[in-house]
Amino acid sequence: MTVVFDGTALGEGPITGVARAFWNGLAAYLPIADAPPRLLLPPHCPPPDLPIDIVPAPTGRWRRQWQLPRLLRRLAASVLHSPVAAVPLRAPCPTIATLHDLPWLSPESGERTGAWRRFATIRSVRSAAAVLAPSTFTRTAAQTLVDPTRLHLVPNASPLPPPAPLAPRDGPLLMLGDSRPRKNRERLQRAWELARTTAPGLPPLRLCGPPDAWLDERDKTPLLRRCAAVVQFSLFEGFGLPVLEGLAHGAPVACADIPPFREIAGDAALFADPRDVDAIAAALRQITSDQPLRARLQQRGPERAAAFTPERTAARWLTLHRQLQQ
Secondary structure, three states, rough: OOOOEHHHHHOOEEEEHHHHHOOOOOOOHHHOOOOOOEEEOOOOOOOOOOEEEEEEOOHHHHHHHHHHHHHHHHHHOOOOEEEOOOOOOOOOOOOEEEOOHHHHOHHHHHOOOHHHHHHHHHHHHOOOOOEEEOOOHHHHHOOOOOOOOOOEOOOOOOOOOOOOOOOOOOEEEEEEEOOOOHHHHHHHHHHHHHHHHHOOOOOOEEEEEOEEOOOEEEEEEEEHOOOOEEEEEOOOOOHHHHHHHHHHHHEEEEOOOOOOHHHHOOOOOOEEEOOOOOHHHHHHHHHHOOHHHHHHHHHHHHHHHHOOHHHHHHHHHHHHHHHOOO
């Protein structure tokens, strides 16, 4: 069985979000693979630090549609696995697309999705032999587009850090995410300013993410270990990797009361309405001042994150790859 992964999502810059989730799963997949997989990578993408055979891949929407099938034939591919919803409409092998979210079906996302992107996404997932969704929320939404029998719930993953001496949590309130409206940065900033009026000792708020605050993985891990709390008040998400990363590193987590975050964190986070600035401000004060709550969340976080490890994700990938060959 020759599994070919599409590495286009790894991109040109630091690995974040979707690319990070894919990298985590791929690193765990390599040791258990039935045969060495191949990774399609456009020439402009830096190779990942993984022991995998890299194959130069075409770029461009139309070029990929007519060149990828020929490349897959040459590689004798058994399965093409894409970490995004972009697969050739006519492929010589079963294809797996990954549908992370459907923002145009959720007005709360605050984002407009162009007609072409909607069309391309729908055509791609309908042509795939299997479609992965990272959360029950996304899988349910996808049932309006895809036969439910082809939908598979495979959560994103974050590795549990190795045991280390507990560091004092004297860092900032940490928000990881880009500047899209769904991330709700403006309300979080206003809530932090409001909370400071009654809690002047509140830790500073640090917003990390593109376009102007890239955070390298080597810098992110120490921040997750010493931040006062991870605070994620997105209006809409298909999953929520920063919440999972906060849990895995034992950080107290305060986050939006939205279905994907509830699915990830369960009782290991403090939830608040992301549209209510007063509620967010109250959560920021509580997550930093309520010591029993902080202790409970710091204990529960890694326990909860243990259900979302890359090894579990990789095992689900392998099971699906085998099923598609039957």
